[in-house]
Amino acid sequence: MKHLNVYFLIFLFPVLFFSCNVPSNQSEEAEAVPKPFEYALVLHGGAGNMNFQSMPEPYQELFKHALDSALQLGLDVLKEGGASIDAVEVVINCMEDNPLFNAGKGAVFTSEGKNELDASIMTGQDLNAGAVAGVTDIRHPISAARAVMEQSEHVLMAGHGASVFAAQVGLEIVDPSYFYTKNRFESFQKAIAKEKHGTVGCVALDKAGNLCAGTSTGGMTNKKFGRIGDSPIIGAGTYANNATCGVSATGHGEYFIRWTVAHQISVLMEYKGYDVETAAREVIEKTLVEVGGEGGVICLDRFGRPAMITNTSGMFRAYGNSEGEHLVAIFK
Numbered sequence: 001m002k003h004l005n006v007y008f009l010i011f012l013f014p015v016l017f018f019s020c021n022v023p024s025n026q027s028e029e030a031e032a033v034p035k036p037f038e039y040a041l042v043l044h045g046g047a048g049n050m051n052f053q054s055m056p057e058p059y060q061e062l063f064k065h066a067l068d069s070a071l072q073l074g075l076d077v078l079k080e081g082g083a084s085i086d087a088v089e090v091v092i093n094c095m096e097d098n099p100l101f102n103a104g105k106g107a108v109f110t111s112e113g114k115n116e117l118d119a120s121i122m123t124g125q126d127l128n129a130g131a132v133a134g135v136t137d138i139r140h141p142i143s144a145a146r147a148v149m150e151q152s153e154h155v156l157m158a159g160h161g162a163s164v165f166a167a168q169v170g171l172e173i174v175d176p177s178y179f180y181t182k183n184r185f186e187s188f189q190k191a192i193a194k195e196k197h198g199t200v201g202c203v204a205l206d207k208a209g210n211l212c213a214g215t216s217t218g219g220m221t222n223k224k225f226g227r228i229g230d231s232p233i234i235g236a237g238t239y240a241n242n243a244t245c246g247v248s249a250t251g252h253g254e255y256f257i258r259w260t261v262a263h264q265i266s267v268l269m270e271y272k273g274y275d276v277e278t279a280a281r282e283v284i285e286k287t288l289v290e291v292g293g294e295g296g297v298i299c300l301d302r303f304g305r306p307a308m309i310t311n312t313s314g315m316f317r318a319y320g321n322s323e324g325e326h327l328v329a330i331f332k
């Protein structure tokens with residue numbers, strides 16, 4: 001009997017040894033780290049229930065052209081070795097100046113018939129962040145958000161105080177009527193009234209490996225004056241962390257605040273090991289759908305891989321990277 005045990009062990013040892021040491025495909029896959037893109041950039045111009053039939057083709061082309069030129073501006077900054085924060089600011093400034101989008105010039109109106117703008121920005125290497133909310137006369141709210149981050153000891157400034165601060169740091173202050181585009185765009189606004197979501201956002205990864213995310217908006221059409229959405233709320237509408245991803249959101253802000261959407265995506269990657277696409281789908285297509293929160297996100301992981309996920313029928317979006325990949329799209 002004793003001999004039997006010895007023979008059994010002698011037989012078992014190599015079986016156990018080899019079964020532990022032959023690498024399985026699964027563990028190889030788990031350890032495989034994707035090669036990062038040298039740089040990458042993703043942007044959005046809002047999400048909504050838009051469809052191909054209801055949006056005249058010339059408007060689709062206008063949007064695509066606007067998305068494409070903003071994308072190119074940002075990619076040029078990154079290609080030259082610029083910082084992700086500079087790329088994000090350049091892209092969002094360009095979209096804030098374009099009345100097609102609901103940010104800066106062309107922003108939607110409050111129930112009082114005014115424009116109140118929100119924006120935020122966050123850098124993934126230090127979790128630093130800045131935001132402005134309810135501002136009425138700063139031409140580029142995203143630049144004001146950056147100034148709050150870099151030139152004040154605060155994260156979020158609102159209303160008049162934010163405007164005074166923006167003027168002090170040399171940003172352009174405009175008459176509130178600047179944002180109003182009635183004369184030039186009345187017919188256009190009617191045609192796209194249903195699609196007037198148009199919040200803008202951008203996430204960039206630079207050659208140094210730093211992620212930055214930013215979002216800028218006029219908020220929800222006909223919102224109560226004084227209402228603040230998710231866009232200037234760090235963790236709701238905007239988030240960036242070099243360990244996980246950068247996120248910019250667009251949609252029904254109240255849900256994005258309550259479900260801390262942008263941070264939730266990062267947390268699913270950090271604690272559950274999800275990839276960026278799985279994490280974004282979990283939050284946008286499951287969590288938000290269950291509670292009736294409409295909208296979407298654009299994300300980049302730390303390797304520059306994108307996720308552009310919406311639970312609406314469309315989201316204006318574009319993506320490009322150092323390998324020459326280039327995408328501009330509107331519908332799902």
Ligand code: ASP
Nearest residue numbers: 199219220229250251253
């Ligand atoms: N999320 C923005 C807000 O609630 C609106 C939008 O993205 O369309 O203010």
